[in-house]
Amino acid sequence: MQYLEGALRAYPWGSRTLLAELRGTPAPAQRPEAELWFGAHPAAPSRIGEQPLDAIIAADPEAALGARAAAAFDNQLPFLVKLLAAGEPLSIQAHPSAAQAREGFARENAEGIALGDPRRNYKDPNPKPELIVALTEFKALAGFRPVAETLELFAALGGLERYTCMLDPAQPEESLRALFTTLISLPTTLRARLIADAAASARELVASDADAWMVEVAQTFLQLTERYPGDVGALAALLLNHVSLAPGDALYLDAGQLHAYLSGLGVEVMANSDNVLRGGLTSKHVDVPELVRVLDFAELADPHAPVSVPSASEVAFDLPIDAFHVTRHRLTDGTALTVDVDGxxxxxxxxxxxxxxxxxxxxxxxxxxxxxxxxxxxxxxxGETAELFFVRA
Incomplete structure (x- = not known):
C-alpha cells in the first residue's frame, strides 16, 4: 500500500473553493480546480513518488492488477477515481458503449486525427459508465425525462408548445430522438428566437404557482442561457431530469445517457476512459451527428444509483458493470474497513x-x-469519524 498522488485538472468550470476546502489548501485557489484524478489514464496518471501509475502497472501487470484483472482488462487498470468540483455547469454530454468506443477510436485513428486534436471525439477505445456520489449538495441533469412530463412543461413555455406534436408518450424513444435532433439542429436565428421566447416564458413560470419541478427546470434554463447565451445546450437541458443530490446520494450513468453536472462536489468513479461526445454548454468541440449516434433515447424515470447497506457503516453501490465496485465506509470507534482483494x-x-x-x-x-x-x-x-471510498476491480 502506497500513497497515490492525484493529478489536478484545472478546467474552467471548476471551483476555486470546493476542492481546496476539502483538502485544507488555501481557498479560494488561484485557478479553478475541477478534478483530482486517482488512476492510470495516460492523459493524467497519478504518481507514486516520482513514477506514474500507468508505468508501474505496465512494468508488471500481474503484480499490480492480479492475474484475473490483468487478463480481463488487457493489462490496464479498468477504473478511474476522481474528486469532481463543479463551480459552473459542465457540457451536455454522453459517453459511448464499449463497441462504439472501439469503432470510433479505430475510425479516428484511420482518419489521422491526432489524439491532441480538439476535433477528436475518441481518446481511447474504452466505454465510460460512471457513478457520482455527492459530498455536498450536488445538482445535475441526468437522462431523458418521461415524455408525459415534458409535454406538460412545453405547454407552459412559450415557443416550445409548437413542438409538442412530436411527442407521443406511447412511443417515447422515437419521440425523444425526433425532438432532440430537431432542437439541436435548429438554424442559429431560429434557435436564438426560440431561446428568447422560452426564457421570457420561463421568467413568468418562476414567478407563478406552477409545480416545483417545473419552476426548478425554468430556473436552471435561465441560468444556462445567461451563462451560455444562444447555446443549444440550454434547449437540450429542457428534456432532461433535474436531479438534486444530498451528501451520500448517487447517480449512475450508463453508455448513451445524456447528462450534465451543474454544481457541487462529489466522488466520481468511471471506467478508465476520457471519451466525451458533447452537445452544448461548452466552447469545446461539439459533434452533433456523432452524439446522436451514441445516444440512448429511452426515458430514464429515476437515474439514482441503487444501493445496498451491508452494515451500519457501509453502503455498497449496486452497478450493472464489471469494471469497478464501489463502497462507502463511515468509520468511528469500533468500526473498520478491511481490504483483502485479489485485484x-x-x-x-x-x-x-x-x-x-x-x-x-x-x-x-x-x-x-x-x-x-x-x-x-x-x-x-x-475521537474522529472518517469517510472512505473503496474502489476495486
Missing part, C-alpha cells in the same frame, strides 16, 4: 483521518493497493 484497489479519504498502522489518509488523499499487497485494515483516528 487492484484505490482507497480515497473524504472526511476525518483514517489510519492503517503508521499509514494515514486525510481528506483528499488516496492509497494505491496492488493485487500483491497483503490485507490491510483502516480505522478512524481516535
Amino acid at each position: 487492484p484497489a484505490v482507497v480515497l479519504c473524504t472526511a476525518g483521518c483514517a489510519r492503517s498502522g503508521e499509514f494515514a489518509l486525510a481528506p483528499g488523499q488516496a492509497a494505491w493497493i496492488p493485487a500483491t499487497d497483503p490485507a490491510a485494515e483502516f480505522t478512524a483516528a481516535p
Whole structure:
C-alpha cells in the first residue's frame, strides 16, 4: 500500500473553493480546480513518488492488477477515481458503449486525427459508465425525462408548445430522438428566437404557482442561457431530469445517457476512459451527428444509483458493470474497513483521518493497493469519524 498522488485538472468550470476546502489548501485557489484524478489514464496518471501509475502497472501487470484483472482488462487498470468540483455547469454530454468506443477510436485513428486534436471525439477505445456520489449538495441533469412530463412543461413555455406534436408518450424513444435532433439542429436565428421566447416564458413560470419541478427546470434554463447565451445546450437541458443530490446520494450513468453536472462536489468513479461526445454548454468541440449516434433515447424515470447497506457503516453501490465496485465506509470507534482483494484497489479519504498502522489518509488523499499487497485494515483516528471510498476491480 502506497500513497497515490492525484493529478489536478484545472478546467474552467471548476471551483476555486470546493476542492481546496476539502483538502485544507488555501481557498479560494488561484485557478479553478475541477478534478483530482486517482488512476492510470495516460492523459493524467497519478504518481507514486516520482513514477506514474500507468508505468508501474505496465512494468508488471500481474503484480499490480492480479492475474484475473490483468487478463480481463488487457493489462490496464479498468477504473478511474476522481474528486469532481463543479463551480459552473459542465457540457451536455454522453459517453459511448464499449463497441462504439472501439469503432470510433479505430475510425479516428484511420482518419489521422491526432489524439491532441480538439476535433477528436475518441481518446481511447474504452466505454465510460460512471457513478457520482455527492459530498455536498450536488445538482445535475441526468437522462431523458418521461415524455408525459415534458409535454406538460412545453405547454407552459412559450415557443416550445409548437413542438409538442412530436411527442407521443406511447412511443417515447422515437419521440425523444425526433425532438432532440430537431432542437439541436435548429438554424442559429431560429434557435436564438426560440431561446428568447422560452426564457421570457420561463421568467413568468418562476414567478407563478406552477409545480416545483417545473419552476426548478425554468430556473436552471435561465441560468444556462445567461451563462451560455444562444447555446443549444440550454434547449437540450429542457428534456432532461433535474436531479438534486444530498451528501451520500448517487447517480449512475450508463453508455448513451445524456447528462450534465451543474454544481457541487462529489466522488466520481468511471471506467478508465476520457471519451466525451458533447452537445452544448461548452466552447469545446461539439459533434452533433456523432452524439446522436451514441445516444440512448429511452426515458430514464429515476437515474439514482441503487444501493445496498451491508452494515451500519457501509453502503455498497449496486452497478450493472464489471469494471469497478464501489463502497462507502463511515468509520468511528469500533468500526473498520478491511481490504483483502485479489485485484487492484484505490482507497480515497473524504472526511476525518483514517489510519492503517503508521499509514494515514486525510481528506483528499488516496492509497494505491496492488493485487500483491497483503490485507490491510483502516480505522478512524481516535475521537474522529472518517469517510472512505473503496474502489476495486
